[in-house]
Every structure is written in C-alpha cells, then in structure tokens.
Amino acid sequence: MVSRESLAAVLRLARARRGLSRDQLNAQAKIEPRHLQRLENAKTGVTLEMLGSIAKALGYDPIALLIIASSYDGRTSVAERLLSIKKELADLDALRIASDLPNHFAKGELIAERAGRSLSEDVVREVLACRDKGLSQRQTAERNEVHQSTVSRIWRQNPT
Template sequence: MVSRESLAAVLRLARARRGLSRDQLNAQAKIEPRHLQRLENAKTGVTLEMLGSIAKALGYDPIALLIIASSYDVQTSVAERLVSIKKELAELDAVRIASDLPNHFAEGKLIAERAGRSLSEDVVREVLVCRDEGLNQRKTAERLGIHQSTVSRIWRKT
C-alpha cells in the first residue's frame, strides 16, 4: 500500500531534485496547477494516468516513484522492498497473471465483464434440473438457497 502522504513527499522531492518549479511541472505534465499543489500536500489522490504524466515529465518511471513511497510506508529500504516485490511478482507469475493477460484484451481494448456475481456451472445446472422437474422459480430458489431473480435470469437465458 502506498499512502497519499508518502507519494506526495516523493513527488515533491523528485520535482525539486529535477530543479522544476510547480509551474514548470504543470506545463510539462499538462495538469492544473492547483491539482499538483494538492497532490504534493496529500490533499488529493492521484490517478494512474496523472501519475504517469507527472512521472514522464520528471523523467522517471511511475513504478520507481511508487516503490520509493511504498518502501517508506513499510519502513524498509528500497533494496529490501524490491526483494519483497520480486517475490510477489514470482507468485503472480506462478498463477499465470502475466501470461493470461492478453486473453482479457481484444484489439487493444479491455474486454468488459458482466456485472454481478458469477454463477458456477453447477448452480446453473441445478436450476435447470429443478425447472425440468416442474418446480416454479420460487420453489427452485428456496431449494437451492439462491435469490428468485437469479433463478429467473437463468431460466430466461437458457
């Protein structure tokens, strides 16, 4: 977790070390002057897009800025934090997050998922069995312990 305060301090320090005034950074990052002032004083949070713009204007990778802020938050050195992050990246790699990522995009756009909780195939199958047995939606919902609107939605779709 990166706190608003630690990221604000990192942004402030990075800007100062680059010898940039807020006005100069505002012009380069194309953000509102008041917004940068509020970011550097931890009065507002930053979006990923905004952080990317600021980091680019400063000449840093946004991940590097986040790692420094994160290491401060967990009270460890940057080197120790990187070791911890490397372990987490290995765990994510083991569950194939990176390799499966392309499956969630089509033509460079994220594929939207439907809202709501996903239902297992077993639940859908049980609902359809109840329907085939002649149970109504209310009785099916009671038997399976799910909401009647869920039963109704399954019946409409199949």
C-alpha cells in the same frame, strides 16, 4: 499499500530535486495547477493516468515512485521492498498472469466482462432442475442461495 501522504511527499521531493516549480511540472504533465498542489499536500488521490503523466514529466517510471513511497510506508529499505516485489512477481509468474494477459485484449482493447458474480455450471444446472420440478423462483433462489433475479435470468436464458 502506498498511502496518499507518502506518495505526496515522494512527488514533492522528486519535483523539487529535478529543479521544477509546480508551474513547470503542471505545464509538462498537462494537469491543473491546483490539482498538483492538492496531490503534493495529500488532499486528493491520483489516478494511474495522472501518476504516469507526472512521472514522465519528472523523468521516472511511476513504479519507481510507488516503490519509494511503499518502502517508506512499510518502514523498509528500498532494497528490501524490491526483494519482496521480486518474490511477488515470481508468484504472479507462476500463476501465468503475464503470459495469459494477451487473452484479455482484442485489437488493443480490454475485453469487457459481464457484471455480477459468475455462477458455476453446477448452480445453473441445479436452478434449471428446480424449475423442471415445478419449484417457484423464490424457492429455487433460497434452495440454491442465489438472488431471485439470478434465478429469473437463468430461466429466461434457458427456455424449456
């Protein structure tokens, strides 16, 4: 994990070593001066978009800044952290995360998922079987360990 404090120090050092004042970085990254000051003093967190904007203005990849901060937090060298990340990337690759990523986008936009936990078809089948046996929604919810509103939704979506 990257702490707010270590990332603040990395941002502050990178800006200073690039010879940029906060005002210059504010202008390049198009962020509010007060916000950059608060970021560099670990008084506020950073969004991914804002980190991307700051990193671009500094001439770095945001991942590089995060790796430096993560190395500091983990009390490891950057080389050790990179080795760890390489192993994690191999694990993610084995899970086919990168290759399946395009399936979650349509026309460049992330495909939204429905809210709530997903239910297995077995649970839905069991809830419907309880309805068919004449159990109440409350009894069905207790028997299947799901919320009563979930039972109600399943019954509405699957009319008899």
